[in-house]
């Protein structure tokens with residue numbers, strides 16, 4: 001990890017007020033040799049805009065796939081809410097870094113399309129019917145090796161039931177609002193592992209692992225392996241306005257004189273529905 005310590009260098013930042021940003025250090029005091037905050041130096045060739053999107057979504061994706069699920073090349077990975085911020089990052093890392101076969105599961109055809117653009121090999125629109133049955137049609141009795149779930153509830157349970165022998169499921173979030181209970185017999189029958197992931201907690205409990213997720217994300221980005229999805233760019237004062245009017249899409253500002261982006265960018269619409277998640 002390169003800690004930022006000199007003016008002129010660019011850095012991205014993660015704090016636990018839920019904020020991420022990137023920028024350039026313009027000056028430091030004469031006695032300053034390091035920084036107190038958690039900063040990572042942005043490598044040459046990574047634009048500030050991309051760097052600012054990496055910490056939470058890609059940090060979580062890398063931790064889930066690499067550290068928790070130990071995903072291997074060629075394995076099949078099922079990603080739920082695949083067009084959300086975390087889901088797209090998981091699809092990107094699983095496909096383009098780990099060379100896994102990704103099934104992207106999402107709640108609409110537009111979201112499935114977005115996940116395909118990120119590299120998923122196949123998709124399931126669970127808005128139309130059962131996830132497990134659709135996965136079975138895609139992979140047959142081989143099922144999936146890894147599932148990364150940010151939705152919870154029935155979607156989590158169907159993902160759990162879609163696991164192969166010695167499969168691993170990682171619980172990342174409960175965007176759907178329901179926390180499922182794990183039927184322990186399912187773990188036993190196929191020697192399956194269900195595990196949790198709380199990325200931010202690694203900052204206190206295991207900083208080297210936490211830090212590695214950030215430096216890996218920056219490195220993958222520099223190598224051109226991953227491409228974070230930027231749904232839209234807002235000025236800071238516009239963000240303030242959006243946050244104070246959350247959920248009221250009709251109040252959103254025009255983007256390039258058009259409001260069509262609301263339906264063209266599924267992940268952004270969802271972010272607006274649930275900005276606090």
Ligand SMILES: NC(=O)c1ccc[n+]([C@@H]2O[C@H](COP(=O)([O-])OP(=O)(O)OC[C@H]3O[C@@H](n4cnc5c(N)ncnc54)[C@H](OP(=O)(O)O)[C@@H]3O)[C@@H](O)[C@H]2O)c1
Nearest residue numbers: 081084085086106107150173174175176197198199270277
């Ligand atoms: N554990 C961790 O360290 C960690 C790190 C990052 C995020 N998270 C959690 O992971 C979840 C997803 O985060 P995100 O940043 O990817 O969110 P996001 O960009 O807002 O995406 C959320 C996705 O959840 C799905 N969803 C299902 N039911 C929903 C509902 N009732 N309201 C809103 N969305 C719903 C939607 O996809 P479909 O319509 O396709 O289902 C949506 O795309 C959140 O619960 C967040 O707190 C946890």
